[in-house]
Amino acid sequence: MKEGAGTGVVASLRRPATARDGPADPWPAQLRPPTYTARMPLIATESLTKRYPGPGGGVLALDALSVEIEPGIVGLVGANGAGKSTFLRILLGLLAPTSGRASVLGLDTASHGARIRERVGYMPEHDVLPPDLTATDLVAHLAEISGLPRTAARERTADVLRHVGLFEERYRQIGGYSTGMRQRVKLAQALVHDPRLLLLDEPTNGLDPSGRDEMLDLIRRTGTEFGIAVLLCSHLLGEIERVCDHVVAIDGGRLLRSASLASFTGRTGTLIVEVDEGADDLAADLVAAGFRARVDGPRRVLVAAQDERPYDLIRDAAATRGLALIRIEAARHRVEDLFRDDPDEEGARGTAA
Amino acid sequence: MALPPDLVAGSATGSIFDLGYRGYDGPRLGRRHAISTLFAQSLKWTFGIGRGGRAKIAPFALAGLTLLPAVLAVGIRALAGPATERVSPITPQSYLTFVQTFIAFFVTAQAPELLGRDQRHHVLTLYFSRALGRTDYALAKYGALVCALALVLLVPQAVLLLGIVFASIDLGAGLGEAIPLVLPILLSTVVAAAFFSGIGLVIAAFTPRRAFAAGAIVATFLVLSGVVQVLVVQGRLRDPLRYVALLDPYALLDGLASTLFGVAGRNVTVTRSGIDPGIFAAGACVVAVTTLIVLVLRYRRIEA
Structure with missing residues (x-):
């Protein structure tokens, strides 16, 4: 992208940066969360635990989860039942944790739930829309419930609905909407009060591929152009990879890992060597030279490579034996690897031979 | 990121073509505004305002029926003059007795509408993820129905009073x-409005399905009062058992009216049970307060 042109336009679209936290903030002083500054973690939890009561000790949805999340577009990834929705509901102050604590925008969820909810937009996973209202009426009403005066609520509703791509349909009853349109209404109601943070729970649920692309694009733009932090929950790793800068992975209510997307998909320290034939011979040569290597299929050799040395050796061995070398590639982690029992399993298998 | 071409072009020429996303820097009025918004919207909804034409039929028809006895009474008074007491039983003291069934139907039609809809379609999640608290929600809905019923009840009674003033021989009298x-x-x-609203909303809060809630509300007012009345009149109940009369919702309201106006009760359950009308009046207040508490507690725990 052209950096200069792009940022210039974006800056003019966004309000001045000082408006969010500085003295120009038009919030009444008693309502403005006074402690939050941009440098604080957006979300912080400390051994957050949630046990739903039930037979046999109940269900442990969150198990001593401690994590700090910085502003940006953050993906919260985990299988269904990993505790994602529970996590969001605790952040909103809708659900009390069994133990531990959480803060959002520098505010404790247990004591400042209402203040957090004023500045957070929440898009729930399930269908939450009354069928007998028009999108305009519903979103404007919810904007007022979020504290916006009536005329401002109406204006922002029109803005936001246009923004999510609802035009003439917005005067029709929601009951007649397609799934894609409903998801857009759900996103619009989460954005209408101009939150600092958007919590999105499976926003692409039930969408067809093109609807998913549009929704993800919209989310990406919300995070980058509008300056709103986004926490995107999904069980689909592909979505997280496309949209997020940072990934928090949870499984069984526990934190697996929290890191930048780049570090998730970084190099594994394994080289994939592909040859036309003679993979066995090449692997034998490499092992003989003191490297850990093994054959992976008829045409592939996996080589453990901590530095640059194997490259020359592979080239020379291939030349000596007259093998057609097709490619040498550094294997990259995939986000999926997180959910294997051992994240380094693939590397380990590669070096075992 | 790639910006839409029209956006770039618009800003390059300095004209506002597509504003894109704009933030909001205006005032945020917080929780109190949220409560008053929900209250106002619910009050309008109770009368079908802001909904389709069909939603207005039931509330306005029932409000009209509630006004009818008052108009009749004023007419009779204008014709009969001072002899009214003997001709017309409709007085401010007895007015509630004549319209209580209309009010029961009003609550039957509107209480499930006020609460059940948000539960059925999981709209509560959208409310409770905002500045609005759970108790705020319950109180706003309750307040809306109480105000609606008070309005429906007060207008005819105002007509009755004006009728008394202007049909009298001289203004002073x-x-x-x-x-x-x-x-x-x-x-x-006020107590009657709280009484009807409380019972109706508690039932609606526990039964999101509109038909079930409506059936249960009708049963509470019409069937319960009928059954209790038969028991009291036919049953010749002995001492602890005769207090079953306090289960008749209309008897409680009649006891309330007769105590406040200082007249004899008209309801058969009250007169035949031999229990002091004051106890019925106290019962009405207890029901009004208890149902409000139950409603708030229900919304504390309700899933959203």
């Missing part, structure tokens, strides 16, 4: 008769 009635009318109306 009319005012003298009407003014002492104002306070009992206000008090009995």
Whole structure:
């Protein structure tokens, strides 16, 4: 992208940066969360635990989860039942944790739930829309419930609905909407009060591929152009990879890992060597030279490579034996690897031979 | 990121073509605004305002029926003059008895509409993820229905009072008769509105399905009062058992009116049970308060 042109336009679209936290903030002083500054973690939890009561000790949805999340577009990834929705509901102050604590925008969820909810937009996973209202009426009403005066609520509703791509349909009853349109209404109601943070729970649920692309694009733009932090929950790793800068992975209510997307998909320290034939011979040569290597299929050799040395050796061995070398590639982690029992399993298998 | 070409072009020429996303820097009015918004919207919804034409039929028809006895009474008074007491049973003191069934139907039609809809379609999640608290929600809905019922009840009673004032021989006598009635009318109306709203909303809060909730509300008012009345009149109940009379919702309201206006009760359950009307009046207040508490507690725990 052209950096200069792009940022210039974006800056003019966004309000001045000082408006969010500085003295120009038009919030009444008693309502403005006074402690939050941009440098604080957006979300912080400390051994957050949630046990739903039930037979046999109940269900442990969150198990001593401690994590700090910085502003940006953050993906919260985990299988269904990993505790994602529970996590969001605790952040909103809708659900009390069994133990531990959480803060959002520098505010404790247990004591400042209402203040957090004023500045957070929440898009729930399930269908939450009354069928007998028009999108305009519903979103404007919810904007007022979020504290916006009536005329401002109406204006922002029109803005936001246009923004999510609802035009003439917005005067029709929601009951007649397609799934894609409903998801857009759900996103619009989460954005209408101009939150600092958007919590999105499976926003692409039930969408067809093109609807998913549009929704993800919209989310990406919300995070980058509008300056709103986004926490995107999904069980689909592909979505997280496309949209997020940072990934928090949870499984069984526990934190697996929290890191930048780049570090998730970084190099594994394994080289994939592909040859036309003679993979066995090449692997034998490499092992003989003191490297850990093994054959992976008829045409592939996996080589453990901590530095640059194997490259020359592979080239020379291939030349000596007259093998057609097709490619040498550094294997990259995939986000999926997180959910294997051992994240380094693939590397380990590669070096075992 | 790639910006839409029209956006770039618009800003390059300095014209506002597509504003894109704009932030909001205006005032944020917080929780109090959220409560008053929900209250106002619910009050309008109770009368079908802001909904389709069909939603207005039931509330306005029932409000009209509630007004009918008052109009009749004023007409009779204008014709019969001072002899009214003997001709017309419809007085401010007895007015509630004549319209209680209309009010019961009003609650049957509107209480499930106020609460059940948000539960059925999981709209509560959208409310409770905002500045609005759970208790705020319950109180706003309750307040809306109480105000709606008070409005439906007060307009006809105001007509009755005006009828007394202007049909009297001289204005002074009319005012003298009407003014002492104002306070009992206000008090009995408020308690009755809270009584009907509380029962209706508690039932609606526990039964999101509209048909079930409506059936249960009708049963509570019409069937329960009928059954209790038969028991009291036919049953010749002995001492602890005769207090079953306190389960008749209409008897409680009649006890309330007769106590506040200082007249004899009209309801058969009250007169035949031999229990002091004051106890019925106290029962009405207890029901009004208890149902409100139950409603708030229900919304504390309700899933959203």
